[in-house]
Amino acid sequence: MIQIKNLKKVFETKKQKVQAVDDVSLEIEQGEIFGVIGYSGAGKSTFIRLINRLEEPTSGSIEIHDKDITKMSASELRLKRQKIGMIFQHFNLLWSRTVFDNIAFPLEIAGAPKAKIKEKVKELIHLVGLSGKESNYPSQLSGGQKQRVGIARALANDPEVLLCDEATSALDPETTDDILDLLVSINKKLGLTIILITHEMHVIQKICHRVAVMENGKVVETGEVLDVFVRPQSKTTKRFVQQLNPLEHEQDKLKEFINQHDDSEVIKLHFIGNNAKRALISEIAKNFEVEVNILQGSIAPTQEGSYGTLYIQLNGNSNVLTDTIHYIQKAGVEVEVLKHA
CATH class of the missing domain: 3.40.50.300 (P-loop containing nucleotide triphosphate hydrolases)
Incomplete structure (x- = not known):
């Protein structure tokens, strides 16, 4: 040491x-x-x-x-x-x-x-x-x-x-x-x-x-x-x-989605370690009545595992959207809500 x-x-x-x-x-x-x-x-x-x-x-x-x-x-x-x-x-x-x-x-x-x-x-x-x-x-x-x-x-x-x-x-x-x-x-x-x-x-x-x-x-x-x-x-x-992670510079480009007056949520996901390899979007589509629109994302490896950032738009009933976000969080993925439904 x-x-x-x-x-x-x-x-x-x-x-x-x-x-x-x-x-x-x-x-x-x-x-x-x-x-x-x-x-x-x-x-x-x-x-x-x-x-x-x-x-x-x-x-x-x-x-x-x-x-x-x-x-x-x-x-x-x-x-x-x-x-x-x-x-x-x-x-x-x-x-x-x-x-x-x-x-x-x-x-x-x-x-x-x-x-x-x-x-x-x-x-x-x-x-x-x-x-x-x-x-x-x-x-x-x-x-x-x-x-x-x-x-x-x-x-x-x-x-x-x-x-x-x-x-x-x-x-x-x-x-x-x-x-x-x-x-x-x-x-x-x-x-x-x-x-x-x-x-x-x-x-x-x-x-x-x-x-x-x-x-x-x-x-x-x-x-x-x-x-x-x-x-x-x-x-x-x-x-x-x-x-x-150039996406950190480009969050302003998502304003057209964030400012829309509809029943959607725009969220930013942080995938860490093995979660970066998980087919989470497919799981969401199968388990919840929501539409998922992938806006942009990136992934990068480190010695201790991969990390990724993904911006998605979720469309659906507000209660279902809440359940969907809870599901994502339980999967070990960090969630930052950029726009509430």
Whole structure:
């Protein structure tokens, strides 16, 4: 487990003080993929660099497996950093070294025997899907392949934690998905704790178990990804969720249905987890004397299950409409009534 308590970072110049990270406290469980999301200037990059003390905290503590790294000496920190892997947005590869030699570099620094280095590098090249590229130089690789080298290098010393600093933001969407799938695979195979920062909600949606939302150096919201998607609390979180659920922007387009003077109800349904796969509309049509008009909807997967939003119009007797809505709610689907009959 990683425990971060009251973490602060202040950058000082002659003219001003900048509070980049402001009293952040988080607990990150062993083996989970934890996302930190924020817009530019939110403090997320500084935050992740504080975890391995690439930036020195102004105050606060960072405990990794009950060891407070903020209190470690320089020599202790060097050893601890071998167990904290990090991958970067722009790869940070050594351009004069081959794929094999880039991955071997941290093992060489750690003083590993040549036989162990050869065996470990071969294993990692296979793990990240770069077999046959051992002798290539970074200039001969695609962006996705370069990031695979970066991931393999970060795993060379069998880290306890993998830090990902905007690891996919320099990649195209298809390559981004490939790298995210690789990180999920590594998380499952190795039981590795991954902390990932990003400004893309798609990344959080696809691979993270829990997420913290940062704004102006503070964590303004945290929770399981599915809960945060379905019930965002802060304005910043709602803006991120709208990136993936454009229907939230389009509710005004339903006004022609909402403002109609008839005996219909317009409702918004939230499907969560296995309920997203349920044929609920068919059940309603079979069990109740109502007409169902589907207005618009969307569905998206997360690591903890799918969630969906569906806007429907129900036409029928008011008592039957009430019974229908109760049936939907009993099915575990959240209902928001936008227009009453």
